[in-house]
Amino acid sequence: MKKRLAVIALIVTALFASTNTALADAQSDYQLAFAQYETALANWNVAMKAEQENFKTVMQNWNTAVKAAEQARKDIATKFKSDADAIRERTIAAVAAAATAKDKKAANAAGKIEMDLAIAARNAALDSVVKPGIKPIKPKPVPMPTPPAKPAKPTKPAKPSKKPVVTKSP
Numbered sequence: 001m002k003k004r005l006a007v008i009a010l011i012v013t014a015l016f017a018s019t020n021t022a023l024a025d026a027q028s029d030y031q032l033a034f035a036q037y038e039t040a041l042a043n044w045n046v047a048m049k050a051e052q053e054n055f056k057t058v059m060q061n062w063n064t065a066v067k068a069a070e071q072a073r074k075d076i077a078t079k080f081k082s083d084a085d086a087i088r089e090r091t092i093a094a095v096a097a098a099a100t101a102k103d104k105k106a107a108n109a110a111g112k113i114e115m116d117l118a119i120a121a122r123n124a125a126l127d128s129v130v131k132p133g134i135k136p137i138k139p140k141p142v143p144m145p146t147p148p149a150k151p152a153k154p155t156k157p158a159k160p161s162k163k164p165v166v167t168k169s170p
Contacts, residue, residue, distance in 0.1 A: 033148035040145040051139055058136045065132035072129045080122040087114050 091111030098104040 030148060030151045037145060037147050044142065044145055048141060051141075055136065055139060062132055062136055065130070069129055069132050073126065076122060076125045076129070080118060083118045084115065087111060087118060090114075 088111070091107060091114075094107035094111065095104050098107050
């Protein structure tokens with residue numbers, strides 16, 4: 001009888017000991033996976049912030065380049081307009097001062113040549129303006145690391161009810 005009780009006690013303790021160590025192993029595996037997840041999450045946050053800062057810097061540089069190119073175009077257009085107005089005024093004055101039709105025609109031709117040179121200079125200046133390039137594209141975010149799955153809790157055995165089982169008799 002004592003042997004039987006000792007064997008039963010050993011079997012019961014072995015059953016509980018193996019589930020406890022398995023539970024402890026699962027828990028420690030989860031803790032290790034969770035620590036790795038926290039590290040991956042911290043690295044992901046740093047990478048995302050760096051990517052956002054980099055994009056912000058690239059956008060600021062691009063916006064600055066666009067504004068500089070627009071300002072250069074405006075300056076060229078303003079200079080051309082003032083030059084063209086001056087050429088027109090000189091041509092009108094030269095035509096008015098010309099005594100013969102041949103002198104008027106020569107003044108108009110000289111004004112046209114001067115205007116063509118001003119247009120060529122404007123076009124060359126516009127071609128020399130640095131183009132800002134295409135607008136930077138916002139980077140797509142890298143997916144966030146997934147958290148580890150929690151270990152399953154051991155199921156508790158069902159307790160026997162204290163109520164007597166009622167059976168129906170036929």
